[in-house]
Amino acid sequence: xxxxxxxxxxxxSWWCPGCGDFGVLAxxxxxxxxxxxxxxxxxxxxxxxxxxxxxxxVNSYNLHVTHGRTLPAAMGVxxxxxxxxxxxxxxxxxxxxxxxxxxLHTIRRNPDVTYIVMDNHIYGLTKGQTSPTSxxxxxxxxxxxxxxxxxxxxxxxxxxxxxTYIAQGFSSWQGQxxxxxxxxxxxxxxxxxxxxxxxxxxxxxxxxDLYKSSLFNLDEDATYQPGDRAAxxxxxxxxxxxxxxxxxxxxxxxxxxxxxxxxGVPLAEQPLGLDDGIWREIVANL
Amino acid sequence: MISWKIGGEQGEGIDSxxxxxxGALNAIGYYVYGYKTxxxxxxxxxxxxKIRFSGQPVESAAIRTDLLVALDQNTIMLNIGExxxxxxxxxxxxxxxxxxxxxxxxxxxxxxxxxxxKRFGRPVMRNMAAVGASAAIFRLPLEPFMNEVKRRxxxxxxxxxxxxxxxxxxxxxxxxxxxxxxxxxxLPNASPAxxxxxTGNTALALGALAGGCRIFCGYPITPATDIxxxxxxxxxxxxxxxxxxxxxxxxxxxxxxxxFAGVRAMTATSGPGLSLMQEAIGLASMAEIPxxxxxxxxxxxxxxxxxxxxxxxxxxxxxxxxxxxxxxxLAPSSVHEAFADGFEAxxxxxxxxxxxxxASDLSLGxxxxxxxxxxxxxRGLAVDASRxxxxxxxxxxxxxxxxxxxxxHTGISPRSVPGQKFGQYxxxxxxxxxxxxxxxxPTNRQAxxxxxxxxxxxxxxxxxxxxxxxxxxxxxxxxxxGATAGVVRDVQRQLAEEGxxxxxxxxxxxxxxxxxxxxxxxxxxxxxxxxxxxxTGQLMTLLRQHGVADARFSSLxxxxxxxxTTEDVFVYLKTLRAPTGVTG
Numbered sequence: 001x002x003x004x005x006x007x008x009x010x011x012x013s014w015w016c017p018g019c020g021d022f023g024v025l026a027x028x029x030x031x032x033x034x035x036x037x038x039x040x041x042x043x044x045x046x047x048x049x050x051x052x053x054x055x056x057x058v059n060s061y062n063l064h065v066t067h068g069r070t071l072p073a074a075m076g077v078x079x080x081x082x083x084x085x086x087x088x089x090x091x092x093x094x095x096x097x098x099x100x101x102x103x104l105h106t107i108r109r110n111p112d113v114t115y116i117v118m119d120n121h122i123y124g125l126t127k128g129q130t131s132p133t134s135x136x137x138x139x140x141x142x143x144x145x146x147x148x149x150x151x152x153x154x155x156x157x158x159x160x161x162x163x164t165y166i167a168q169g170f171s172s173w174q175g176q177x178x179x180x181x182x183x184x185x186x187x188x189x190x191x192x193x194x195x196x197x198x199x200x201x202x203x204x205x206x207x208x209d210l211y212k213s214s215l216f217n218l219d220e221d222a223t224y225q226p227g228d229r230a231a232x233x234x235x236x237x238x239x240x241x242x243x244x245x246x247x248x249x250x251x252x253x254x255x256x257x258x259x260x261x262x263x264g265v266p267l268a269e270q271p272l273g274l275d276d277g278i279w280r281e282i283v284a285n286l
Numbered sequence: 287m288i289s290w291k292i293g294g295e296q297g298e299g300i301d302s303x304x305x306x307x308x309g310a311l312n313a314i315g316y317y318v319y320g321y322k323t324x325x326x327x328x329x330x331x332x333x334x335x336k337i338r339f340s341g342q343p344v345e346s347a348a349i350r351t352d353l354l355v356a357l358d359q360n361t362i363m364l365n366i367g368e369x370x371x372x373x374x375x376x377x378x379x380x381x382x383x384x385x386x387x388x389x390x391x392x393x394x395x396x397x398x399x400x401x402x403x404k405r406f407g408r409p410v411m412r413n414m415a416a417v418g419a420s421a422a423i424f425r426l427p428l429e430p431f432m433n434e435v436k437r438r439x440x441x442x443x444x445x446x447x448x449x450x451x452x453x454x455x456x457x458x459x460x461x462x463x464x465x466x467x468x469x470x471x472x473l474p475n476a477s478p479a480x481x482x483x484x485t486g487n488t489a490l491a492l493g494a495l496a497g498g499c500r501i502f503c504g505y506p507i508t509p510a511t512d513i514x515x516x517x518x519x520x521x522x523x524x525x526x527x528x529x530x531x532x533x534x535x536x537x538x539x540x541x542x543x544x545x546f547a548g549v550r551a552m553t554a555t556s557g558p559g560l561s562l563m564q565e566a567i568g569l570a571s572m573a574e575i576p577x578x579x580x581x582x583x584x585x586x587x588x589x590x591x592x593x594x595x596x597x598x599x600x601x602x603x604x605x606x607x608x609x610x611x612x613x614x615x616l617a618p619s620s621v622h623e624a625f626a627d628g629f630e631a632x633x634x635x636x637x638x639x640x641x642x643x644x645a646s647d648l649s650l651g652x653x654x655x656x657x658x659x660x661x662x663x664x665r666g667l668a669v670d671a672s673r674x675x676x677x678x679x680x681x682x683x684x685x686x687x688x689x690x691x692x693x694x695h696t697g698i699s700p701r702s703v704p705g706q707k708f709g710q711y712x713x714x715x716x717x718x719x720x721x722x723x724x725x726x727x728p729t730n731r732q733a734x735x736x737x738x739x740x741x742x743x744x745x746x747x748x749x750x751x752x753x754x755x756x757x758x759x760x761x762x763x764x765x766x767x768g769a770t771a772g773v774v775r776d777v778q779r780q781l782a783e784e785g786x787x788x789x790x791x792x793x794x795x796x797x798x799x800x801x802x803x804x805x806x807x808x809x810x811x812x813x814x815x816x817x818x819x820x821x822t823g824q825l826m827t828l829l830r831q832h833g834v835a836d837a838r839f840s841s842l843x844x845x846x847x848x849x850x851t852t853e854d855v856f857v858y859l860k861t862l863r864a865p866t867g868v869t870g
Contacts (some may be wrong), residue, residue, distance in 0.1 A: 040707040040709065041704065041706070041709060043547070043704045043705075045333065053724075055712055055714075056723070056724060057711060061546075061703075061709075061710050061711065061713075062710075062711070062712040062713065062722075063543065063571060063573070063714075064573075064713065064714035064715060065537070065542075065566075066565050066569050066715060068535075069536065069566065071536075072503075072531060072536035072537070072543065073542060073543035073546075074543060075503075075529070075540045075546070076539065076540035076542060076543025076546070077544065078543075079540070079543075080543070080545055080547030080548060080549035080551075081503055081547050081548070081704060081705060083705065084547070101536075102532065105531070105532040105536070108374040147773065193605065203655055259824050260522045260748070261521065261522025262523060262525055262527050263525070267501065267525065267526065267544075267549045267704060268547050268549050268704075269705070270500070270547040272550070273498065274495060274524065278524065282520060286482040286484055286488070286659070
């Protein structure tokens with residue numbers, strides 16, 4: 001059994017002191033331990049931005065890709081070897097700006113990967129520009145008079161796109177966040193964990209205090225049943241997505257189980273080469 | 287060598303007519319070369335399918351058409367210029383065909399194709415009557431056509447097979463019984479052998495399959511799509527996966543993800559898709575992840591002419607994207623080479639841990655070619671050539687652990703894949719040290735750049751850099767790549783028969799460029815003509831850039847979207863000889 005220490009690298013973090021991403025990292029490491037993952041069978045695909053550095057601090061196989069392209073890369077990893085535990089990590093820019101197309105299409109395919117979005121409503125690594133989840137009126141270097149665009153609502157978006165597992169966590173609420181990530185990893189299919197992860201340097205509005213005072217914990221609401229897509233939708237509208245907990249969990253058939261002829265020994269473990277009989281059949285058919 | 291061509295509106299079954307004739311000619315013992323012209327639409331618009339056939343291998347298009355099959359008057363007006371005196375136009379009586387003035391010496395054979403088709407089924411089957419009538423004019427045996435009809439229609443039931451076969455037979459019989467003087471077209475001698483008709487795209491896909499490719503990620507685009515369609519036909523048999531992604535960005539990223547996890551993966555696209563993939567190709571170079579990308583080039587830039595030929599992506603293939611990342615670019619020029627490169631690309635990508643791009647083109651990808659069935663073989667599949675660490679080796683490393691990007695004299699570092707204990711590392715597009723840790727240390731940066739580029743040093747020992755057909759001491763050397771190389775090889779063969787010392791040279795590896803081989807192959811030629819299908823002379827630019835080209839070199843360029851023909855080259859050669867007074 002691996003311990004949290006097994007999932008740590010010796011590398012010193014590049015994040016600012018107080019960054020919400022520390023909480024995401026810690027919860028992710030706890031969740032990996034909880035599901036019984038091993039460093040060598042865990043792959044973290046990370047994107048660009050502050051969040052993208054998370055792979056530097058986790059002892060696992062790490063693939064740090066181009067901006068916005070984490071999900072398709074994760075699809076490739078999972079297809080190559082479905083036995084691997086595949087986690088995808090990125091920020092709100094990666095997920096909901098440059099990678100928005102992949103976000104929706106990945107939901108549609110439902111591969112067995114867990115997507116952890118470290119959502120701070122701001123572009124941090126480029127020093128404070130508007131993000132797709134920034135609130136209207138939010139002032140940044142690229143919206144000095146206030147953001148005039150409507151923010152993306154990632155949870156409702158995922159819900160309407162047909163996601164089979166949707167949760168939201170808050171980086172300060174470690175216990176719940178670790179549990180949500182653990183639950184998401186166990187979910188057989190695509191799981192989204194959007195994490196409200198405050199940027200203490202460039203976002204002075206979406207602060208820890210704000211979240212602590214205004215987030216509603218769905219997990220503590222005994223009347224809420226996360227199996228009903230329509231109910232989930234109305235709750236999200238009602239609370240303007242200011243929730244934590246499991247928002248939706250539905251039936252799920254992961255992508256790799258539906259491909260004709262696919263399965264058995266993972267491709268990554270199969271020897272190279274082509275059966276002579278199949279080759280003869282191919283050539284005879286031409 | 288004889289050429290047959292059918293023309294009509296798109297959606298009239300022109301393709302299946304050509305495929306059927308090609309199949310039958312192949313069975314009779316001819317080498318065929320078939321090519322289509324089509325527009326980027328499904329119904330309507332003039333379209334043609336041409337087949338050249340001979341007892342010898344054919345690998346290029348030609349202008350001349352000996353038998354033109356016209357399903358409408360438009361076909362006659364647009365194509366009659368290709369038919370020489372002594373040639374023949376077979377036309378459907380339904381549109382009251384007429385040859386234009388100046389068609390002296392060309393026979394018109396009117397056949398009631400539509401009527402025949404209606405008698406046995408629906409008017410759309412008139413193309414089957416045209417097949418039968420063509421066979422009668424060529425005086426071919428009818429039996430091989432029966433097999434083709436079965437092959438094509440068996441799935442639709444015996445009734446459909448019957449109706450089509452009757453229509454073919456009636457077309458044949460009509461010509462025999464009702465055409466008084468069936469024009470005589472002198473057919474070459476057949477050379478029967480077990481052959482098959484195959485496109486470059488199919489050959490490349492099968493090469494990839496044999497080369498161990500098991501994951502294909504792609505987005506449909508002309509003229510690359512049937513690579514994907516070929517693999518989806520066979521992958522279920524070998525447990526592989528074809529995924530149609532939402533765009534080319536995701537396609538290549540998924541292939542890279544699979545490559546990182548230890549599976550041979552590829553994507554195939556055309557110019558617009560290649561442009562989108564450039565950033566990811568840089569990632570694969572930087573993180574040292576094997577991936578194979580096929581670019582079936584078409585006329586650009588932008589959407590350009592989606593269904594027309596061009597070889598104008600050479601710079602994008604070699605230098606595309608930002609920064610400097612090592613990549614290998616292969617350039618097959620025949621169905622055999624497409625197969626070989628489709629296979630070899632994976633060994634190269636795996637052993638060099640870098641992206642391998644294949645520069646194909648529309649003609650190579652889509653044109654059909656008859657080849658000996660037994661010739662599609664691979665020479666003993668190499669075991670994974672990458673330097674894969676074993677778990678024991680990884681376990682024995684101790685601190686500070688696995689040095690994934692260790693600097694070696696070949697530049698190739700030992701590799702681990704997810705699932706291997708003690709092999710964990712960070713693969714990143716950021717500059718990193720030998721352990722994969724991100725760093726901007728200047729000394730490390732230079733060492734890592736050098737290491738990555740060093741991997742390309744050995745490529746020319748691993749595969750052909752270029753190939754030559756004909757003598758080194760040539761009065762003219764014709765240099766080309768891709769499908770255009772087939773044209774210059776055909777030209778070379780014809781001129782060699784006339785006793786001319788001409789060579790055809792085709793570059794098989796565009797990056798790294800085979801500088802020494804090119805210098806040697808072109809050193810003794812009096813004149814070197816670089817024949818390529820683009821406006822700016824990209825292959826010539828490469829030859830100049832590498833110091834190969836000199837005053838003996840000139841360009842023959844074409845960028846009208848129509849592939850080179852042997853006639854184009856002959857015409858150019860004549861203009862060359864005239865001023866110097868040399869006679870051929």
